[in-house]
Amino acid sequence: xxxxxxxxxxxxxxxxxxxxxxxxxxxxxxxxxxxxxxxxxxxxxxxxxxxxxxxxxxxxxxxxxxxxxxxxxxxxxxxxxxxxxxxxxxxxxxxxxxxxxxxxxxxxxxxxxxxxxxxxxxxxxxxxxxxxxxxxxxxxxxxxxxxxxxxxxxxxxxxxxxxxxxxxxxxxxxxxxxxxxxxxxxxxxxxxxxxxxxxxxxxxxxxxxxxxxxxxxxxxxxxxxxxxxxxxxx
Numbered sequence: 001x002x003x004x005x006x007x008x009x010x011x012x013x014x015x016x017x018x019x020x021x022x023x024x025x026x027x028x029x030x031x032x033x034x035x036x037x038x039x040x041x042x043x044x045x046x047x048x049x050x051x052x053x054x055x056x057x058x059x060x061x062x063x064x065x066x067x068x069x070x071x072x073x074x075x076x077x078x079x080x081x082x083x084x085x086x087x088x089x090x091x092x093x094x095x096x097x098x099x100x101x102x103x104x105x106x107x108x109x110x111x112x113x114x115x116x117x118x119x120x121x122x123x124x125x126x127x128x129x130x131x132x133x134x135x136x137x138x139x140x141x142x143x144x145x146x147x148x149x150x151x152x153x154x155x156x157x158x159x160x161x162x163x164x165x166x167x168x169x170x171x172x173x174x175x176x177x178x179x180x181x182x183x184x185x186x187x188x189x190x191x192x193x194x195x196x197x198x199x200x201x202x203x204x205x206x207x208x209x210x211x212x213x214x215x216x217x218x219x220x221x222x223x224x225x226x227x228x229x230x231x232x233x234x
C-alpha cells in the first residue's frame with residue numbers, strides 16, 4: 001500500500017468514527033426517553049471523536065477528517081494541494097459508511113423513521129433546529145469554520161507545544177457545536193454533512209450545497225489569515 005493510500009485510509013477511518021460518534025450521539029442518545037445527553041452531550045461527542053482519532057491516526061494522515069480542514073491546511077501552506085482531492089474523497093466515503101452503520105443501528109428500534117427523524121442532517125430555514133434563515137446559517141458556518149481552522153493552524157504550528165494539538169482542536173469543535181447546533185445542527189465539515197444527507201434525501205440534499213460552500217470558504221479565509229499572521233518575522 002502506497003503512502004498516500006495509507007493516509008487516505010486513515011482519513012476514511014477517522015471520518016467514519018466522527019460521523020458514527022457525533023451523529024450517532026445526536027440520533028441515538030441526545031433525546032433518549034426522559035434522560036438524554038442533550039446538546040452538550042452531542043457537542044462533547046463530536047469533540048471527543050476528533051480528539052481520540054487525532055491521537056490514533058494523526059501521526060499517519062495528519063488527522064483532518066474534514067474536506068474543509070484539508071483545503072484550509074493546503075491554503076495555509078501546510079498540506080500539498082495535489083492531495084486535497086484524494087483526502088476529500090476518502091473523508092466522504094468514511095462519512096457515508098459511518099452514516100450507513102448508524103442507519104442500520106437506529107433502524108433496529110421499532111417505529112424509527114430515518115427521514116422523519118432528520119438523522120442529524122444539517123439544514124437551514126424550516127430544517128434548522130431553531131428555524132434560522134439561510135443568511136444566518138451561512139454566516140454561522142463560515143465564521144465557525146474559520147475559527148476551527150485558525151485553532152488547528154495555531155495548535156499544529158511548529159512553535160506550539162508538541163503533542164497537545166488534538167486537545168485544543170477537540171475542545172474547539174465542542175465549543176463550535178455548543179454555539180451552532182440550534183442554527184444548522186452544526187456542520188463545519190462537508191463530509192459530515194454529506195453522509196446523513198444521502199440517507200435523508202429530499203430537503204437534506206437540496207440544502208447540502210451550503211454545507212460545502214460555507215465551511216470551505218471559512219477554511220480558505222483562515223488559511224490565508226494564519227499564513228499572514230503566523231509568518232515569523234525575519
